[in-house]
Amino acid sequence: MQTVKASLYFPIDMTDKPFITDLVRDYNLTVNILQAEIMPGQRGKSVLDLTGSVPDLEKGLTYLSDNGISVHMFTTSIIHNADNCVDCGACVAVCSSGALRIKAPDWKLEFDASECVRCRQCVKACPTKAININVFQ
Ligand code: SF4
Ligand code: SF4
Numbered sequence: 296m297q298t299v300k301a302s303l304y305f306p307i308d309m310t311d312k313p314f315i316t317d318l319v320r321d322y323n324l325t326v327n328i329l330q331a332e333i334m335p336g337q338r339g340k341s342v343l344d345l346t347g348s349v350p351d352l353e354k355g356l357t358y359l360s361d362n363g364i365s366v367h368m369f370t371t372s373i374i375h376n377a378d379n380c381v382d383c384g385a386c387v388a389v390c391s392s393g394a395l396r397i398k399a400p401d402w403k404l405e406f407d408a409s410e411c412v413r414c415r416q417c418v419k420a421c422p423t424k425a426i427n428i429n430v431f432q
Contacts, residue, residue, distance in 0.1 A: 318355045323351045327343065376427065
C-alpha cells in the first residue's frame with residue numbers, strides 16, 4: 296500500500312459529482328480529506344491523502360483526470376538509477392540540500408534520500424536521465 300498527497304481542482308460541472316465515493320467504492324482507495332473548498336456551481340479544490348495499491352492509485356488518478364479534474368501530486372520521491380549514471384556531478388551542482396554528493400576516493404555519486412527536499416532540480420540537470428521522480432513513495 297502507498298499513500299500519495301494530491302491537490303485536485305474541479306471544473307464547475309464536477310463539483311456535484313460523488314467522486315470520493317467512486318474512489319472508495321470503485322478503486323478501493325482510502326481517502327483522507329485534508330482541505331476542501333467545493334461549492335455547487337463554482338470551481339472547487341481540495342487536498343487529499345489517497346491510500347491504496349499502486350495499480351488502484353493509478354486507476355483512481357486516471358479516473359479523476361478523465362473526468363476533467365486536474366490533479367497535482369505533492370508526494371514524490373527521487374529515484375537514482377545507478378546503471379544510467381556516469382558520475383558527472385551535474386546533479387550535485389544544483390542540489391542545495393546536500394542530498395547528492397561525489398566524494399573521494401571512488402568519486403561515485405551518493406544519494407541520501409533523508410536530506411532530499413524534492414526540489415527536482417537534479418532531474419532537470421541530469422544529462423543521462425538517471426534521476427527520476429516517483430509519485431508513489
Ligand atoms: S530533488 Fe533537489 S534536494 Fe533532492 S536530490 Fe534532487 S536536487 Fe537534491
Ligand atoms: S547528473 Fe545524472 S549522470 Fe551525472 S552524476 Fe548526477 S545522476 Fe549521475
